[in-house]
Amino acid sequence: MKKYIYFCLTILGISACADLDSGFMETVPKPVVEGYLVPGQQVRIKVHKEIPYSADSAQSSRLEIPVSGLKIQLSGEGQTETLAEEADGYYAASTKFLIKVGGSYQIKFSYNGTTVSASTVIPTKPQGFKASTTVIPRAAVDLSAGFMGGGRPPGGFGGSQTNIALEWLNPNNDYFITVVECMEANPVEIIKFPVDNTRPRPDRRFRNEPAQTSVGVVGSQSFQYFGMHRLILCKLNPDYPALYQRNGNTTQNISTPPTTITNGLGIFTGVNADTIQVRVIPE
Numbered sequence: 001m002k003k004y005i006y007f008c009l010t011i012l013g014i015s016a017c018a019d020l021d022s023g024f025m026e027t028v029p030k031p032v033v034e035g036y037l038v039p040g041q042q043v044r045i046k047v048h049k050e051i052p053y054s055a056d057s058a059q060s061s062r063l064e065i066p067v068s069g070l071k072i073q074l075s076g077e078g079q080t081e082t083l084a085e086e087a088d089g090y091y092a093a094s095t096k097f098l099i100k101v102g103g104s105y106q107i108k109f110s111y112n113g114t115t116v117s118a119s120t121v122i123p124t125k126p127q128g129f130k131a132s133t134t135v136i137p138r139a140a141v142d143l144s145a146g147f148m149g150g151g152r153p154p155g156g157f158g159g160s161q162t163n164i165a166l167e168w169l170n171p172n173n174d175y176f177i178t179v180v181e182c183m184e185a186n187p188v189e190i191i192k193f194p195v196d197n198t199r200p201r202p203d204r205r206f207r208n209e210p211a212q213t214s215v216g217v218v219g220s221q222s223f224q225y226f227g228m229h230r231l232i233l234c235k236l237n238p239d240y241p242a243l244y245q246r247n248g249n250t251t252q253n254i255s256t257p258p259t260t261i262t263n264g265l266g267i268f269t270g271v272n273a274d275t276i277q278v279r280v281i282p283e
Contacts, residue, residue: 043093076105122270170214187225210241
């Protein structure tokens with residue numbers, strides 16, 4: 001399960017510029033770090049170049065230039081290691097480097113003559129994670145023939161709705177996020193559309209927003225596939241919610257996003273999680 005946490009959390013389009021005061025001013029481009037440390041999981045860190053707000057908007061969404069050749073030093077709990085570059089901009093520790101609950105970890109590297117660094121601690125695992133049900137019935141919907149005669153579509157739009165009520169312990173008012181991922185290798189869509197090879201398939205993952213709470217709800221209509229799903233509860237450090245909440249920056253609200261990376265941008269944070277398996281079945 002834990003190898004999926006990184007992919008579930010990497011949802012932020014991280015870019016930055018200087019505050020908009022009297023006219024547009026860019027900062028010197030900085031490295032953008034994405035690293036999530038999870039107990040029992042191999043450490044992997046991604047580094048790419050900052051995307052300036054002055055970049056063409058249609059083009060900037062496709063710009064993500066990896067930063068290669070870095071010597072990233074990872075240390076903590078009596079361990080020190082230089083990460084190996086697996087691919088351009090992607091760095092990994094050896095499996096011998098262990099991430100421990102409650103441990104403190106640091107990274108450091110040189111970028112354009114400047115030392116970039118960050119540190120984090122690993123939160124404890126969520127406790128008391130429960131779900132009201134682990135079986136979700138969904139009516140299959142067949143739209144493969146299209147809508148006929150302006151009437152209601154065939155299939156199960158009128159089927160029952162069984163939402164999942166979640167609860168967990170949160171005595172310290174920590175931040176949590178729930179993520180759901182389909183586990184099936186070849187999942188069957190709940191709604192069957194007309195054949196169209198250009199139509200993208202529904203996302204296999206969905207999530208809520210980070211919140212300081214001890215309860216949550218996953219709506220049955222949020223599931224797009226039949227079969228087994230992972231329902232992951234992630235316990236977060238405060239830096240991830242801060243960056244998540246500021247991810248909606250636009251040209252009308254231009255500001256440097258919050259970060260704990262010294263001389264850089266992005267996020268380097270500890271995460272811990274618990275998982276419940278849920279099955280979505282035909283009604």
